[in-house]
Amino acid sequence: MEHDIKELLIESQEEGFFFLTRLVAEYKNGQNVFNKTGERLWGVYGEQNKLIGVAGLNRNPYSQYANVGRVRRFYVSAQFRRKGIGKQLLKGVIHYAENYYDSLVLYTDTDEAKLFYERNGFQCVYNQHKITHEYKLKINILNVH
Template identity: 85%
Template sequence: MKIISLTYLGEHDIKELLMESQQEGFCFLTKLVAEYQNGQNVFNKTGERLWGVYGEQNKLIGVAGLNQDLYSQYTNVGRVRRFYVSARFRRKGIGKRLLKEIIHYAENYYNTLVLYTDTDEAKLFYERNGFKRIHNQHKITHEYKLKNVH
């Protein structure tokens, strides 16, 4: 397994993950592809990045993005977005490693990370990895205070 920064999101790379996520009832990878293709979000601003997790045969088995947060009332906030690991690779530490990679990178740019999720499985995952539940915030369910190195 390797985690790399994606500088170009090829449609062929993400096709299987996209279909799997749609079958699970998730639309956020569909949004990822659409926004990437139309240029609305290509993860290229300061402090932004898109990651891919590749397994055997160089096959994409997970993705995640980090954007400057548009919804927070505070500055210096990053948003974890479009976090998805293929179902058959879950509970193997891959998501945890990907999230650690995001946190490590984000420490260079942000004071806090935020995200929004509406599934119990994801809520548990983020809380087990140090994110705190937030209430009454628009488009934010969890936050993580970073130990800045910059």
């Protein structure tokens, strides 16, 4: 993984993003290797087998509920943005998550990412610890008699 992600890691740091740095560090030390039930780490490869995007899915560590997934470490190389790659990657995460969770949450602090997630069905969430957006995977229907 470390060799594959090196260029993407440098690019993300130059953009001021350090979550891929955490991804590599936590993967190396075993803190988060995306290997629990319902967890996964994706990589998108372009020409010459070059890694151009990553996304992770964990059970939300900030929730007491096991049915909430957390989209993490989502990054697409700047030169490949606005080409549908991020959208396809996110669709893959959502499709996989439907088997394990009722909803997905994430945290972002950039306007570009907020717009991206909102265009792809995520709703803004307010006043929640480390959550800015949520995507409902399953609708809970209450039977009222």
